[in-house]
Amino acid sequence: MDTITMRQAGDYVDKQVKIHAWVTNKRSSGKIAFLQLRDGHEYFQGVVLKNQVGEETFELVKHLGQETSVELTGVIQTDDRSSLGYELLVESIKVIGESHEYPITPKDHGTDFLMDHRHLWLRSSKQHAIMQIRNEIIRSTYEFYNDRGFIKVDPPILTGSSPEGTTELFHTKYFDEDAFLSQSGQLYLEAAAMAFGKVFSFGPTFRAEKSKTRRHLIEFWMMEPEMANYNHEESLKVQEEYVAFVVRNVIDHCGSALSTLERDVATLEEYTKLPYPRVSYTEAIELLTENGFDDIEWGDDFGSPHETFIASKYDRPIFIVNYPKAIKPFYMKINPEDPRTVLCADMIAPEGYGEIIGGSERENDYEIMKENITKFGLDLDAYQWYLDISRYGSVPHSGFGMGLERVVAWLSGIEHIRETAPFPRLLNRLYP
Secondary structure (H helix, E strand, O other), X not given: OEEOXXXXXXXXXOOEEEEEEEEEEEEEEOOEEEEEEEOOOOEEEEEEEHHHHOHHHHHHHHOXXXXXXXXXXXXXXXXXXXXXXXXXXXXXXXXXXXXXXXXXXXXXXXXXXXXXXXXXXXXXXHHHHHHHHHHHHHHHHHHHHHHOOOEEOOOOOEEOOOOOOOOOOOEEEEOOEEEEEOOOOHHHHHHHHHHHOEEEEEEEEEOOOOOOOOOOOOEEEEEEEEEEOOOHHHHHHHHXXXXXXXXXXXXXXXXXXXXXXXXXXXXXXXXXXXXXXXXXXXXXXXXXXXXXXXXXXXXXXXXXXXXXXXXXXXXOOEEEEOOEHHHOOOOEXXXXXXXXXXXXXXXXXXXXXXXXXXXXXXXXXHXXXXXXXXXXXXXXXXXXXXXXXXXXXXXXXEEEEEEHHHHHHHHHOOOOHHHOOOOOOEOOEOOO
């Protein structure tokens, strides 16, 4: 007898199998019981007939507590009423681990309660679906960059300097030196791009930003490519192709998860259509002021309401390009057509999910870079290694960063980013 997961059920129709699962719910009516089960891959139904399993086993079924772990044997049957398409006709049940008074019951619970029990909340169907989508985004990211000749480089998490200043960094001691938890691997990836041409990283980053918005986490995962001999426009093309590729793969490989989340697939299909619109920062400011936004003027950065309104004018993600240099980091290249601005872009997701990607062409002139570091009040000595990038064989290069959890929230259609990480770190939450 083979031990299988329910994802393999299609290969075992009318065959006897063994399955390990947890009981999520149950109901019975006299001579038949229905077990709602999950095996870590799928949610499915087990049907228990009293006249087939006997009195003792049927009585055992009636007393199974929520989240009891079991080993079941039975026959796979087709079931057109199930989203999975199959169910298990149970022949025997063995209890592996009992569960009594499971705290997360089918009734509604408050968010704080669920976050306190995040280690258990992950077992629910909705959270399971979100994590499946997260996993597919990660999987398809590796496929996209590996197939295009990128090399994965892992920048350090402990750093002595920062791409964007140290005001939002977690400080620690590195023996007798000051160190910080990384807020981006970009500077290291720029160095790696000069060695390997096209590189990317995918790992944890940290922002000591005291924010409570639905879009922010303290610890999150960032995907960051850097590309030698790529200009700004070429980078935008990679960005939109990458996002469309990820959306396509989520649609193709996460149908059950999207159904659980009641996500409209037709809406997601629109996000695979290229190219994505491009709107200049100046045009975006004009659009806002023409529509009654009197809280912003040229030179200000956009807030969530501004991004949401701009994105609402389009049916897919958009690029806002060429922001004022005064509100962007020191490493961005000046826009030759308007020296007030830099060659950069933010990709804004539809449906109110805001910025999901930020990128730019990087400055590659040694003297300009040195001057910028000083102007931004950064320690020139700490950036000597970074200056070597523009000193020895510099080339035009571009890159960007994508926040994984924001994309998970967007593609899942969920309201708050706290549900996009297995164990999210929020402003006032370090447990569990």
